[in-house]
Amino acid sequence: KTCSSCGNVKNMSLSERVYSCICGVNIDRDYNAAINIKNEAIRLLVLA
Numbered sequence: 001k002t003c004s005s006c007g008n009v010k011n012m013s014l015s016e017r018v019y020s021c022i023c024g025v026n027i028d029r030d031y032n033a034a035i036n037i038k039n040e041a042i043r044l045l046v047l048a
Contacts, residue, residue, distance in 0.1 A: 004035035 002009050006023040019025065019032040 002036055004032045004039065 001012060003019070003021040003023060003025055004027075005025045006021060008021055008023060010021070012019070012029065017029055019027055019029045025032075
């Protein structure tokens with residue numbers, strides 16, 4: 001739901017496979033989620 005580039009949040013149905021954001025990002029929804037998970041892990045490691 002969250003854009004890995006700009007942070008914009010949008011609702012998506014499970015049938016939508018491509019994440020398209022108003023900032024111009026168009027990537028596979030699973031790849032977008034993986035980037036978000038990586039970024040969150042890095043953020044948490046920096047806080048530790």
